[in-house]
Amino acid sequence: MVKNSRKLQDRLGRTAVTLVGLFIVLITIAITLFLMWKGSATFADHKDSILSFLFSSVWDPSMQHGAPNGPNGAAIFILGSMVISGLALLIATPFAVACAIFVVEISPRLGEKFLRPAIELFAGIPSVVYGWVGISVLCPFIAEVFQMPFGGESVLAGALVLAVMIFPTISTVAADALKNVPAEYSEAAYGLGATRWHMIKSVRLPASMSGILTGVILGLSRAFGEALAVSMVIGGRFAFPKSLLSQTSTLTTQIASGMGSAADGTQWTDSLWSMALLLLLISFAFILLIQIVGRKKKV
């Protein structure tokens, strides 16, 4: 009797956790399918061309049911996302790798005690708070330095805010990668008479390159998906960024600010869904990239 109920429990437990595991697959598939369904309406229902959606820069889709289609080119948002994430990555990567080197190689004692907790806290600060600090400190500062009459909302402000936000991601992954390089490598370099920096530069960094690259891709993917903080400091104009100080929009900022303004099923809303689908596909591409980089490491 007791034995039977134990066996039953065992079987029930196994079934329950298996179902929960499969549930994760179900959610992922559901997200993909629903976004594909909504995101394809622009091309299936409104008969817009994919090419003009991707490459045209005129954004004025109709906001009413049954109204004639307007141009719905998303090129500004796509380029805006690429420029601002790319810039953020350029700014953040050197600092993030430097911090990782500091924690792992230069002073693990100070690093583990102060810098690592600080990096974790950086990662925990809410993105709206970054955005808020961006508006109330960074933008006025930029406006003053560059003599901008209408406030400092700009590509530069967006890239700086994003850089602070993605630096913890890159730094944490890079630190783990550096830590995984066997100690014998550095001992060999020291044995040949190398200085610490020479050893780090020519042994530790190259040996952990694929791990650092994974961190960089993760950072880039986080930058691409960040919505609200960027949207608070980027200005939101529908124009290609001409300089670091001009205002522009990105995929995420346009989705965040535009989704509520028209009814479901209008060309406006469906075009935003297509942009969301594009974001989803971009994150898939990043995941694939990380897996390829990770596989190279094993060989």
Add this chain to the structure above:
Amino acid sequence: MNDNEMLKYIAKQKKRDRIATVVLYIIASFFLVLLGAIIVYVIGKGISSFIPKYAGFGKDGLGVELFNTVYMVLLAQLISVPLGAGAGIYMAEYARPGKVTDTIRTCIETLSSLPSIVLGLFGFLVFVVLCGATWNMFAGVLTLTIICIPLLTRVTEDAIRDIPDSYREGSYGLGATKWQTVTKILLPTAKGRIVTGIILAAGRCFSEAAALIYTSGLTSDVSFSDWNPFSQTSPLNIFRTADTLAVRIWYLKTAAILPDKYELADMAAALLIILVCAFNLTARFLKNRTSGIQSR
């Protein structure tokens, strides 16, 4: 290379080493200072703009948002902890290497790296539009759940995987079934790390705004004299619109026409930073304590 050149080369390398060390120290301290500056600035500004009515539960107070934040995070954890921990147990103890396990792992990775605005739109579509509802708290809670599940799964799996096999062998040796081993031996042993993970996931929920602006909405209309969970304006009603502190900051920046919106946003940001710091410190404290126990 003659001796003279060699000496020069060594001197050059030594100089470079010193410069690099100094530069790395400067960068490391720069980020410490930056973090300190952000925290002190936000909290300081919040305190300096504080007047008692901001702490109230009225239209220009943050009491409602604070309540909503805590309530929603609690509900989200209530749903996502069993799911996330269950999936973690599966991955650590039951999953056999193969296609299915690989698929689940890829899905966990995918879920945890999707932009939160995309998850928010999915929540909006499925829990709001397709349910024929308007913005409501429960839709927000379910969206937060999707964000938490991969975090919790990963933490649980790692915590259970790191338990030495001798624990399992001991348990099986006494005639325990696998499920008994999981619930009576492995979960209690991994408890500390799982709780740390739950706290970090809760922190992530506090900070989330992009996933909530189209699911649980931008405003709240509640009266704190009405505690019947089925009444429209009751704070406990999970089908009313509900804005959290993080959403409030976004709303105040972009849409609100309140006269003192900047002071309110300052306050909300300060509250959020304090919450996040408190949760981070708690998680860190628990982590140190439990890692002490396991190494003994």
